[in-house]
Amino acid sequence: MKIQKAVITAAGKSQRSLPLQTLVDRDGTSKSALQILVEEIRSAGIEDIAVIVHPGDQAAFASAAGSHAKRLHFIEQTQPRGFGHAVLAASPFTTRDPFLLLVGDHLYVSGAASRCAQQLVEIAQSEDCAVSAVQATHESKLPYYGAVGGRLAAHRKGLFEIHTVMEKPTPTAAEQELIVPGLRAGHYLCFFGMHALTATVMDLLQSALQSSGSSSSIALSPALATLARQERYLAAELAGRRYDVGARYGLLTAQLAIALDGKDRDEVLTALLEVMASRARSA
Amino acid sequence: MKNLLEILTSTEPSIRHKALEAVLEGAGAEELIQASQILDRFRRDTDNLYARVRALLFLACIHRYQLPQALALTPPALEDIVTGKGALPFKGCEQLLHRRFEEAIDTFLSTVEAQGYSDCLCSALANAYHRLAFQTLADQVRRSVRSVRGNQWMFRMGHPSDQPLRIHPELLRRSPEGAYPILREETPVRMDLTHSGWSDIFFLSMDFPEGAHVINASIDLGVHNRDAHPRPPVSAWLRVLDEPVLRLTSVDLGATADVTSLAEVFDFAKDHLGLLKAAVIASGVVPPGMEGSGQSLAALLASMLGPGRGLEIVSCVNDIPKGSRLAVSTNLLGSLIAVCMRATSQATSLTGTLQESERRLALARALLGEWLGGSGGGWQDSGGLWPGVKWIRGVTAKETDLEWTISRGRLMPEHHVFNREELPVEALRKLEQSLVLVHGGLAQNVGPILEMVTEKYLLRSRREWSARSDSLSLFETLKELLKQGEIRRLGAETTNNFRRCLCTIIPWATNAYTERLISDAEAEFGDDFWGFWMLGGMSGGGMGFLFAPHRKKEAQARMLQIMHAAKRDLQTGLPFAMEPVVYDFSINEQGTTATLLEGEAALMPPAYYSIMIPALLKKDRGSLSQARRAELDSFGEASRSDPNLRDVVPKLFDVLLPRHRAESQGSNSLHELLRINGFDPIQHEQIRQDLKEGRIGLSLNRLRHDAVIECPKTEDVTDVRHESKAGRSLLEKHRRTGETSLRNGEIGVVTLAAGAGSRWTQGAGVCKALHPFASLKGRHRTFLEVHIAKSRRTVSEFGRVPPHVITASYLTYDPIRTRTSAQRNFGYPEPVIVSQGCSVGLRLVPTERDLRFAWEEMAQQHLDEQQQKVRDSLRASLIRWAQTAGEASDYTDNTPMQCMHPIGHWYEVPNLLRNGLLAQLLARNPQLKHLMLHNLDTLGANLDPGIIGWHVASGRCLNFEVITRRLEDRGGGLARVNGQLRLVEGLALPREEDEFKLPHYNSMTTWICIDALLESFGLDRDSLQDRERVASAVRSMAARIPTYVTLKDVKKRWGSGQEDVFPVAQFEKLWSDLTMLPEIQCGYALVSRQRGQQLKDPAQLDGWVRDGSAAYIESLCEFEPSPGQT
Known part of the structure; x- marks a missing residue:
């Protein structure tokens, strides 16, 4: 399996402005979140990228993409019918090819030499199946994420065979369905906002669309749950962390994480210490 | 003894199911001690939980029953008893009180090692082993409940930000007028169709899953003639609020509270909302891990509902009376948990029925909730969550189960809902057309029954095990008959199950009331009465009677009348909580179901x-x-x-606008009752003032702290035990004198029956003398009947009728008179004389000082962790009640009879003087010289010629009978107080530890020389006619006897079968304090245990039967033959 296409979803009501936010990247230059995401994708060797936007947002996104704009395909999600529906909007672009899917409100900081998207794509290609990036997450954060249940894949650390997928499960359901051996108590594998998916997912979303009412919402997680029953589907714990830009102080946290991972680390650290020291003095 | 360990370790059923008694049959003391040592080593070493628990119960059984009997063959010498050899070490007793059972066992065993076994140490070891066994089991069930997947996370949450639950968005959708929708959960209750020997108890099903199964139906209920039609009796209602509070309301209990702090949520007994709080916690709305976190409830609610919002939860049971044996409380808990789970998206669907996995989770959480609330039944109780009729059975633990290697069975059973082919609808209709479901009105605590069931199962005692096996094989028959709609045969088999199996496993499953109902139904309906059906833990409350369908309607009406009539006859002795009712019912095919009420319907x-x-x-x-x-x-x-x-x-x-008239009428009747029963308002005011100002009180009951309390000396006590050589020879020596006295009519009996028997019924205010407490010689007998039967025996043996006086009080006089007259004196040749009380007291609201002294300073039994929390919470609210109601104010918020109190048994003999009864007795029987006075509880006290002879020969005014102390004999005893020999009450001892060093416990049986006693009062036979002189003599003697302030439990009944227990203060003077008066010559005789032991608590009954005490009492009695007997 060779992944050459990527999709960024950015049409959600609360997501629309997030990729347009400006941050200082690892190299010290100011960039929009969208640019950072595109660079994440390109690090995985993918040049063909679609961005799913709310109708009318294309110009702002093109502008925020800067020099990357020319390689982006903008696709409008004409009705606000959920995440799955947004992904399905990219099906004319992905056709029958596997693709990398990123959510527009997350940024990633890798803990390894290769970036997160690159790690994921390499795993998906070597395992020749759909792979979702996951991160062990405390149960108190379950209301914010999709989560998977499964067991460790025999041959590789950090790789799991997925049996179940649930969207924002209650801890009750998580404890009954999503316990994964090897994780700390009260932690579950939650989505990282990054998936390497096969064309089957588009089929499943299409079928969900057909069987749903004309205005009901289409989620991605049920399609992924079905995918796990139909074909081999893995979860990978990547060396890296995700940052939800849309969360409270999310942008600030993401900025700090990126800055502390980059060339201006000492400068930012010094500034942080100064703030803390002055707070301590005044207290 | 090799076999003993084999029973515990073998997987082979034929060995595993062997009874302890089979291995130890005929064993002597030495062998039993050796067996105990083997078992004690084994239980310390084994990793297997159930083998450990069974070994502990074997040890308890050996020390409770076998070893004391073997030791009794060589009773200890009086010298050894008096010097305290084999007495209870106080340290061990303290450890027991603090639930440090392992340490207590070690302390008692080291005393055994130093001093040898004694009856007293056996009782302590039996108690410690028994309680350690049940603690071990309870700990395991608790661990299993916590570790059920879906429950674990709730124990990890400690901060509001950790709360992962979110309210279902539908519940935030307001109507245009601004009202939030209401989510309503309606739940049927469960009816146990097979009653397989209480096999759904966790302890049993986790060890013997293959023997644990029931058929359980979900039913809708209505009270016959009150409700239009049956409907789900239980409902739980939930909605979002615009205030950051948890508003909890129980409409049936009329209780509501706005809970604003986490501490209040965990304060279960503060109000009547404990069940709702348990549900809120067990459903994860306020996770159990939040207890003691010091965090804010508002913050927790905000993380779940949004800032400034709260939740309102309401429970309703359609006024179905408590104690219905249909698991109303557990199903209400399940219903509340289900509604909370749905509201927080822990169930797939907000409305409609639940999925199987969700019902199982609600069951697991109901178990958790019951544990939190300090209660607990069996696993079938949440059956109402499931639809229709289901087979619930224990499941053997597999490798993937959390219970694997810990117990043979899983905590959670398996539910199989019968489909139409397995159980045709016609069969169910036939059942509905025959079954008359009732609530008999008796309220009883089932807890001790469930503990007995577990114990008897683990011991595999022959009769009980055989009955259990029969009950199991009957299960298949019942299932098949139900399926075929053969209700007549089904009725025969359920009766058979009740008679042959259940009453053999637990004789206390039945009672005089149930027996009367069954026999009346048989007499009235003949062949059309098809059978009796025991529901739940015991009979008397919820029960079923099967009739031919064409007579069901008539049977519903008649059963109500039959129950009312039986209640009328028995209510003075049995604690009824409510009027009997008949239910209408129908099978509920949905199980628990939720509806969303919106807009105007909300x-x-x-x-x-x-x-x-x-x-x-x-x-x-x-x-x-x-x-x-x-x-x-x-x-x-x-x-x-x-x-x-x-x-x-x-x-x-x-x-x-409460109806004032009814209130004032109630108050008038109290005043009237006080007046006619000799209430002394001046003395009452004095007592109130003294209590208020701290001149009297619980702490002041005690002797001065520097009082020297010592054991009696050998010469202080005479050994008259039948089992000791010295005792036998002394009894033999005096027997002839005693027989002569009996033949000459010199002896009479006084049975003290004025007390309220608070411990027996937890303050229910019934007449203990008339309680049909056990089946003796083929039917239930009251205490009174037993005492008369002993006197009948004396009549037969000696040809003379001893006068038998029953002393009574305002509470017991009329019931005893009515009953003795209705039963023609129980066949006694002469009228049983009932002595009327001459004075009463009015109970007072206790002072906070006394409550705290009783609960915080006096040594007392700690409860299991969660139960202790509930008790502490209850006590805190009772202290608040005392403060609010007014310390030392009159206690009048109850029925008049429950507000008054008898003023202690000291007055019961002086009453004989004051009411002229003794004078009449002596006029009719001038030869009468001596009286045996005994407590109602002391069933073994009889007119033993040897003891009579000894008393007569002694020439003393009073001779008291004492017994050697066992752990359960709490209270004072015979002591030398500052060098003076006397009986001292437990509440007068200056230090807790003094009690444990006194080897003799006062049985209260007293031999009275009438003339000497009169003389001590400054009276003689002639002056008894002089009322004034008698009254003055009694007053001056009373002034020399200490007055004690005591706290007694009193029940207040309200609502539908609800009961609250309040501690109230009262004062009393006690008979044995006469021993402190130097001019009264007193002696003390050590009698055998069976003669002197007392039955104070119904929980003692089973042991009393098993250790041979009941058979001993039967041997003393000559009951009046039943009609038809010769």
Whole structure:
């Protein structure tokens, strides 16, 4: 399996402005979140990228993409019918090819030499199946994420065979369905906002669309749950962390994480210490 | 003894199911001690939980029953008893009180090693082993409940930010008027169709899953002649609020509270909302891990509902009486948990039925909730969550189960709902057409029964195990008959199950009331009465009677009359909590079901408004939230048009304008009763003042702290035990004198029966003398009947009728008179004389000082962790009650009979003087010289010629019988107090440890020389006619006897079968304090245990039967033959 296409979803009501936010990247230059995401994708060797936007947002996104704009395909999600529906909007672009899917409100900081998207794509290609990036997450954060249940894949650390997928499960359901051996108590594998998916997912979303009412919402997680029953589907714990830009102080946290991972680390650290020291003095 | 360990370790059923008694049959003391040592080593080493528990119960059994009997063959010498050899070490008793069972066992065993075994140490070891066994089991069930997947996370949450639950968005969707929708869960209750020997108890099903199964039906219920048709009796209602509070309301208990702190949520006994709080916690809305976190409830609610919001939860059981044996409470808990789970998206569907996995989770959480609330039944109790009729059975633990290697069975059973082919609908209809479901009105604590079931199962005692096996094989028959709709045969088999199996496993499953109902139904309906059906833990409350379908309607009406008549006859002796009722029922095919009520339909149950509106009316409409205003508008509209709300308005008037007339009538009758029963208002005021100002009180009951308490000397006590050589020879020596006295009519009996028997019924205010407490010689007998039967025996043996006097009080006089007259003196040749009490006291609200002294300073039994929390919470609220009601104020908030109290047994003999009864007795029987006075509880006290002879020969005024102390004999005893030999009450001992060093316990049986006693009062036979002189003599003697302040439990009954227990203060003077008066010559005789032991608590009954005490009492009695007997 060779992944050459990527999709960024950015049409959600609360997501629309997030990729347009400006941050200082690892190299010290100011960039929009969208640019950072595109660079994440390109690090995985993918040049063909679609961005799913709310109708009318294309110009702002093109502008925020800067020099990357020319390689982006903008696709409008004409009705606000959920995440799955947004992904399905990219099906004319992905056709029958596997693709990398990123959510527009997350940024990633890798803990390894290769970036997160690159790690994921390499795993998906070597395992020749759909792979979702996951991160062990405390149960108190379950209301914010999709989560998977499964067991460790025999041959590789950090790789799991997925049996179940649930969207924002209650801890009750998580404890009954999503316990994964090897994780700390009260932690579950939650989505990282990054998936390497096969064309089957588009089929499943299409079928969900057909069987749903004309205005009901289409989620991605049920399609992924079905995918796990139909074909081999893995979860990978990547060396890296995700940052939800849309969360409270999310942008600030993401900025700090990126800055502390980059060339201006000492400068930012010094500034942080100064703030803390002055707070301590005044207290 | 090799076999002993084999029973515990073998997987082979034929060995595993062997009875302890089979291995130890005929064993002597040495062998039993050796077996105990082997078992004790084994239970310390084994990793297997159930083998450990079974070994502990074997040890308890050996020390409770076998070893004391073997030791009794060589009773200890009086010298050894008096010097305290084999006495209880106080340290061990303290450890027991603090639930440090392992340490207590070690302390007792080291005393055994140093001093050898004694009857007393055996009782302590039996108790410690027994309780360690049950603690071990309870700990394991608790661990299993916590570790059920879906429950674990709740124990990890410690901060509001950790709360992962979110309210279901539908519940935040307001109506245009601003009202939030209401989620209503309606749940049937469960009816046990097979009663397989209480096999759903966790302890049993986790060890013997293959023997644990029931058929259990979900039913809708209505009270016959009250409700139009059966409906789900239990409902739980939930909605979002605009205030950051948890508003909990129980409409049946009329209780509501706005809970604003986490500490209050975990304060279960503060009010009547404990069940709702348990549900809120067990469902994860307030996770159990939040207890003691010091965090804010508002913050927790905000993370789940959004800032400033709260939750309102309301429970309703349609006024179904408590104790129905249909698991109403557990199903209400399940219903509340289900509604909370749905509201927080822990169930797939907000409305409709639950999925199987969700029902199982609700069951697991109901178990958790019951544990939190300090209660617990069996696993079938949440059956109402499931639809229709199901087979619930224990499951053997597999490798993937959490219980694997810990117990043979899983905590959670398996439910199989019968489909139409397995159980045709016609069969169910036939059942509905035959079964008359009733609540007999008796309220009883099932807890001890469930413990007995577990113990008897683990011991595999022959009769009980054989009955259990029969019950199991009967299960298949019952299942098949039910399926075929063969209700007549089904009735025969359920009766068979009750008679042959259940009553053999637990004889206390039945009682005189149930037996009477069954025999009346048989007499009335003949062949059309098809059988009796015991529901739940024991009979007397919820029960079933099967009739031919064509007579069901008639049977419903007649059973109500039969129950009312039986209650009328027995209620003076049996603690009824309510009037009997007959139910209408139908099988519920849905199980628990939820509906979302929106817009104008978003109204709580009608009774909710009777509770809420009075408070709302006092508020300015403008200050009410938009949601509340919208709700009141809807309610106003609905109350005009909805027939279901027709009763609400009159009820509202009742709440707003309580009917004054009824209250004042009640108060008048109390005053009237006080007046006619010799209440002394001046003395009462003095006592109140003294109590208020701290001149009297619990702490002041005690002797001075520097009082020297010592054991008696050998010469202080005479050994008259039948089992000791010295005792036998002394009895033999005096026997002839005693026989002569009996033949000459010199001896009479006085049975003390004026007390309220608070411990026996936890303050139910019934006459203990008339309690049909056990089946002796083929039927249930009352205490009174037993005592008369012993005197009948004396008549037969000696040809002379000893006068038999029963002393009574305001509470017991009329019932005893009525019963003795109705039963023609129980066949006694002469009238049984009932002595009327001459004075009463009025109970007082206790002082905080006394409550704290009783609960915080006096040594007392600690409970299991969660139960202790509940008890602490209850006690805190009772202290608040005492403060609010007014310390030392008159206790009048109860029925008049429950507000008065008898003033102690010291007065019962002086009453004989004052009411002229002794004078009459002596006039009729001038030869009468001596009386045997005994407590109602002391069933073994009889007119033993040897003891009579000894008493007569002694020439003393009073001779008291004492017994060697066992652990359960709490209270004072015979002591030298500052060098003076006397009986000292437990509440007068200056230090807790003094009690344990006194080897002799006072049985209260007293031999009285009438003339000497009169002389001590300054009277003689002639002056008894002089009322004034007698009254003055009694007054001056009373002034020399100490007055004790005591706390007694008193039950207040309310609602439908609800009971609250309050501690009240009262004063009393006690008979044995006469021993402190130097001019009264007193002697003390050590009698055998069976003669002197007392039955104070129904929990003693089973052991009393098993250790041979009941058979001993039977041997002393000559009961009046039943009609038809010769």
